[in-house]
Amino acid sequence: MIDGRIIRSIGGLYFVDTINGLFECKARGVFRKRRISPVVGDYVAITILDCKKMVGFIERVFERKTFLARPKIANVDCCVITFAGASPSINFDLLDRFLVLAEEKKLEIVICVNKLDIIKADVVEYIKRIYLPVYKVVFTDTFSNVGINDLKVIIEKKISVLAGPSGVGKSSIINKIVPFGAQKTGEISKKIERGKHTTREVELICIDEGTYIADSPGFTSLRIEHIKPEEIQFYFREFLQFIGKCRFNDCLHLNEPDCAVKENIGKFISRERYERYEFLYDELHRK
Ligand SMILES: Nc1nc2c(ncn2[C@@H]2O[C@H](COP(=O)(O)OP(=O)(O)OP(=O)(O)O)[C@@H](O)[C@H]2O)c(=O)[nH]1
Ligand SMILES: [Mg+2]
């Protein structure tokens, strides 16, 4: 048996990267029985069936360090949440939902705002005012390569995933980061006037030893139903420094008096983020 990492999976076939090369593997029936399905990013042990044809069987899936359901990927260290500054314009509600999910998974988080070439100045200002004090934010432009090097430095020696809506430029960014890579991007074919090369599967790409980046399909909505409403506060990172300083120990920072979180709105907490906290709390509470 040898160990490896699943870098792609298509229709029940898993591509496992090992020191002896890339093996095309099926999963043993026991996984189905136990309702475990291996996913991209999993560390696995395989038996080799044919070393010329490079085919084998996945025998074992090692314990996952992290698991993201959307995009479905295991063992990532860092999540690069990617949006476009324009076309499509940023959906801040979706951004905050993704931030909550990534915080819950305790991932390192980077916000990447692409298409800097067509972004409006007030959008840049808004992002700088609201997100820059809380998160690492990188502005990129894949045409002129602005910000690409900063991203390269951030993802060094980590396993990262680029996640975000469709058409924001995730695959284009990966093409700039990966020297040999040619991820298909959303250019509309002139010949057939259709067939956008939208990414359909999660794929892990090895940049160098210890550095991996995953491309992933875009999404338009995110479900965070599994999180309890009273836990949401812990996933708004800028709230953390004030939690425990309110008059009531179980303060939810909604209508309670002497709330340290509410006292800091407009100071260390932006009104926009606070309002989205209220909104998310409400939404989950009503469920
Ligand atoms: N103006 C501008 N356009 C960009 C930039 N980067 C990418 N694009 C364009 O945006 C479109 C979508 O790019 P993709 O890289 O396919 O987007 P994606 O996020 O991978 O999309 P999905 O795979 O559908 O999730 C393409 O037409 C790119 O040429 C940029 O920095 N500026
Ligand atoms: Mg893509």
Ligand SMILES: [Zn+2]
């Ligand atoms: Zn409070």
